[in-house]
Amino acid sequence: MIRIRELVKTFGRSRAVDGVSIDIAEGQSVALWGGNGAGKTTIIRCVLGLFRFGGTIEVGGLDVRRSGKRARRLIGYVPQELGFYDELRAAEAVRFFARLKGLRSRNEGEALGHVGLVGHEHKRVRELSGGMKQRLALAIALLGDPPILILDEVTASLDACGRDELVQLLSRLSRGGRTMLFASHRVEEVSSLANRVVMLERGRAVGECGVESFMPRLGLSTLLHLHIVESARVEAMTTLRAHGFAPRLNGVGLMVPVPAEQKAAPFRVLAQARIAVDDFELIRASEVGGVHPTQEVAS
């Protein structure tokens, strides 16, 4: 459905995307995974024809450069943040974009209903919360039932609650057989929405895998923050090291990167060594700052 060949995009002297090729078959859902500056958003904008680029991109067999308008008709797009006429009412916004997509619908309410915005038709865009705005953007993206959905860090500006809601919504959508391409640096988004992950680093594709091998491949997706009394910290460090973990000291205890599916292992090890853990926090990789996990391993 989407074919990206040798995509190159430079801004001035820097290469934001450098020779990336991706094929997305119909019904596939592909995540672009990488930190800030990896080139995720740039690739998406190239697919949408917003940038001039080198290489070729085809959407549904249409060259984006030559028939961008028809290609975009196949795409529903949700940006990181909906920047739009603030004074517009939600229903009006839907109607406007429906017209641009060539739809003559009188059922803005229904379109909004699909994303759980019933009763908000007459609210102005600026009166909507961040999560509602994103759902409005999703409603607009779904107008005309496009075969392709492109999402660009759609949860980045949302709080935890809004994020969960949106991801839930999207995961149900992705089961509908739609082709999806999305950028994310959140593990849970990728794991619940994608069936394939393309890893990007500084504009290059550095790896590609199915979602089932994504989490292990990330290796260290979670940080465990263990609160341990000061006297026991050094012993805890050596014990954990002996069992193959890579703990670091910090003010009140230890930071231990753990594989996502073995988050309780350090507790077992420490319990056996009779070291008391007073408290703990789970810090998800995404909250560590979205740096590429492989870098974390390297350090």
Next chain:
Amino acid sequence: MSSFTIGSGSVMAACGVDRVRPPSAAANIFTIGRRELRDAVRSRWFILYTLAFTGLGLSVSYISAASTGGSGLSGFGRTTAGLINLVLLVVPLMALTAGAGSIASDRERGMLSYLLAQPVTRVEVLIGKYLGLAGSLFACITLGLGLCALIVAWKGEATRPQSLLWLTGLTFVLALGMLSVGMLLSSVARRASGAIGTAIFLWLVFVFATDLVLMAGTLAFKLRIQELFALSLVNPLQVFKMWSLHSAEASLDVLGPAGLYASEEYGPMLHVIFAGCLLAWVVLPLVVAGAVFSRRSPV
């Protein structure tokens, strides 16, 4: 959140899909233009400018009607002259800033990339925005000058309606030209504030600087009348003024020797000359704006 089912079917049913073909360019231009028009007439600047223009226009008409003591004396376009002066001052500022604000501020707010991610072409967006703003300017001008006509009639002054209609039409052409220049600034500028700043600077250049330079040149270099007339054609505001007088009085003799020269040398051809000059200001900046806009990134 409400329950919903989303698959390829339900949205399609809601919106009546035409999957393949996006709407025609004309339809998109109409949609975008209408959106822009509506946004413009509700905006603060439009309301302020319309009030200012109408208010000043009414006072000009009222005063020039009152100063003749209600004698109905001025069948000689004196009110028209006052209105020309007002138009020269207000309309270019309005059109320049409206144009300058349009694309640049959309880009700044992230609206532009979202809009361009829809199945539209850039030319459609540019033309749509242009026509929408042109519509708002048209409304402002006709409201202002129409009310002036009524007050002039009420004061019993015998201004010829043709000259007023000419003035209205020419004012609109002038506004279109200045709007083109504004759009050009907007598509070149990085920030909306920069574009509007430049627009105000250009306004000063058109309204004051060129004429003052022309005056100084006439006095300093003893320009011949042919040269003076030719140079005055450079400034679209002067062209507008001369065209308005020419259409109202059928002669430019009111503008002294240089005007008399123009009338005698070119006669009715003056219409063609003025139209050519003014339309060049409408078309050329818009074409350049289009070229720049379709090359530049919308982000």
Next chain:
Amino acid sequence: MRALSVILSVLSVLCAGVARGGDEHEALPRAVVAARGDVNVGVIGRRIAAAKDGDVVRIGAGVYREHVVIDKRIALIGEPGAIIDGGGSGDIVEIRSEGVTLRGFTVRNTGIDLDKENAGVRVLAPRCVIEDNRLEGILFGIDLREASGSVVRGNRIGGKDLDIARRGDGLRLWRSDGALIENNVIHDGRDAILWYSKGITVRGNVGVRCRYGLHLMYSDEVVIEGNDLSENSVGLYIMYSRVVQVRGNRLIRNRGPSGYGLGLKEADQYAIESNLIAGNRVGVYFDGSPFSTVKPGVVRGNTMACNDIGLTLLPSVRGNEISENNFIDNIEQVSVGGRGELKGNQFWKGERGNYWTDYVGYDENGDGVGDFVHESQTLFENMMDREPKLRLLLFSPAQQAIEFIGRALPAVRPEAKFVDEVPLMRPVEFPARLVEGGSSIGWLVLAGVVLVALGGGLVLMAQCDCPSGFRTGGSA
């Protein structure tokens, strides 16, 4: 529907109001009518030959193709439809006897020989009456040579449709003292001109689309009253003439290359009173007038409105007494032709100055006279007086910028051209019949309504873009 019918009825009322308007000058015929139908040759000549002094000779309707010479003291009266056609050559009627009356004819088609001055009616004897004739397609119209005491009244004189340089004078008086020129209409000719004629009264005539509406050369003691001299190259030009009274005339839209409403060249002892002088290139032009110091030039009670320049005085002009005039919205109220001041002229008389629409003072004690003097000293006018080409930049905001600078910075403020020490606060009344009719007000209202409807409609249309047929759908 009701709204629509209201609008329609309003429109129909407006249209009816509009339809009544019209331009009086449009009604004037310009055409030259060719001879046609039954042509009588020599009939009038035979009738005159048969008549004797004191006879009244009546000529019936019909086209008379002949050149008539009247050499007896008779009254030649044309019945309605009596046409004397010169066939495009020579003069048509020549009066050689004194005391002749010529009345009621249509006289048409003279030759076009300027050297021979082919005329419709040539009067070569005193005390004749030329009355109620219609002259069409003539080179010269009525030409009075040494015809003192004659009366030219109620004639309508239309020139040939020729280039201005090849036209003749519609009316000419040559050494014809004491003539009365009254209620004639002269259009599309060259000049109406008085040469060396004393004691003439010119009253109630209309002169349009000529070169000079009325021109005085060396003609003293002339009264010019209640004439309408409009759309000529120059309305009224008084040259080398003394004791002239110009009263209650309309001098409007005279916009030829010089374009004076009224020009005075070395005229003397004149009184210009209660005229309406509007829309000319220059309202009144003073060149060497008054010529002597016998009596000040009186300019009083006139209305100079909407001229490009209200008054132009050459720098050498002195001795005018300009008071109680209205200076209404002339683009430049008073100009000096070239550099100089107008100190030798007085812009007030006694306690009464003039009414100026650009006067910015006020009248606190309510005596009708402004509390401050009126000085004209705008920088741009000053620049225009020196360099007339700069008029091209009139009506531009730059002009106002210049004038603002002139007001704000005393260093560049020019000397006052003139001072009116007692400017009037209210315009001086002028006779109602001088008022320009507002014939197009209906159309103006219509134009205004249409424009407002367009703009308002557009705004409303844009406002009403709410989702119509909107239903709260969804499956909530």
